[in-house]
Amino acid sequence: MRLLLIRHGQTPSNVRGVLDTLVPGPGLTELGLEQAAAIPAAVAGEGIGALFASVQARAQLTAGPLAASLGLPVHVREGLREVIAGDLDMKSDAASIEMYHDVAFSWAAGDGERRxxxxxxGVETFGRFDRVIDEAAASGNGTVACVAHGLIIRAWTAARSSNVDAAMASRNVLRNTGVVTLEGSPAVGWTVLSWAGTALGGRRLDEGASIGPGSLPD
Structure with missing residues (x-):
């Protein structure tokens, strides 16, 4: 199975640099809508057979143009929502953002009981995401796309794939409407084929950009 994990388009909270993981959360900026509209052409050759999106409005708005172009429904799932920031929600200071990333990537490194x-x-967060991926795999489609959020895509991929670890994922941002493409299944595991359009085996993944404003989770 081929799995496309697509980050949503730009939001006002992205522009403001705010940790915003509430539901339904913000919509898309004008640029975010343009980014969403460009997705169908960008993935036209993928043969997507099913499309999922998180319960957060920005993911569903991003999935809309792709759903329309494919003639597919959008399956909205709670499990795909962003890593919940909890007490850090709506904060924008550097210490809060650093803690948010540090906790999520510690899960990917094996400390799943940290809260x-x-x-x-991490056990709860990855568990809910896993259940959606299990459902996608059980659909029988060869290629499935999930529109979700930057940090959960990066951390889950690091935890579940054989060739991307927490250190690599933490160093490589996934910008708005970036795509992580994986191949495999829940039973046999996953291999990352490309990260935001860069094929693994070409430019080394760990040569990407460091964490910065583009890595904010919402």
Whole structure:
């Protein structure tokens, strides 16, 4: 199975640099709508057979143009929502953003029982995401796309793939409407084929940009 994990388009909270993981959360900026409209052409050759999106408005708005172009429904799932920031929600200071990333990538490195302040543990977060991926795999489609969020895509990929670890994922941002493409299944595991359009085996993944404003989770 081929799995496309697509980050949503730009939001006002992205522009403001705010940790915003509430539901339904913000919509898209004008640029975000343009980014969403460009997705169908960008993935036209993928043969997507099913499309999922998180319960947060920005993911569903991003999925809309792709759903229309494919003639597919959008399956909205709670499990795809962003890593819940808990006590850090709506903060924009550097210490809060650093803690948010540090906790999520510690989960990917194996400390799944650690809890986000006022939020979930890694076991809970990855568990809910896993259940959606299990459903996608059970659909029988050769290629499935999920529109979700930057940090959960990066951390889950690091935890579940054979060729991207927490250190690599933490160093490589996934900008708005960036795509992580994986191949495999829940039973046999996953291999990352490309990260935001860069094929693994070409430019080394760990040569990407460091964490910065583009890596904010919402």
């Amino acid at each position: 986000m302040p006022g939020g979930e543990t």
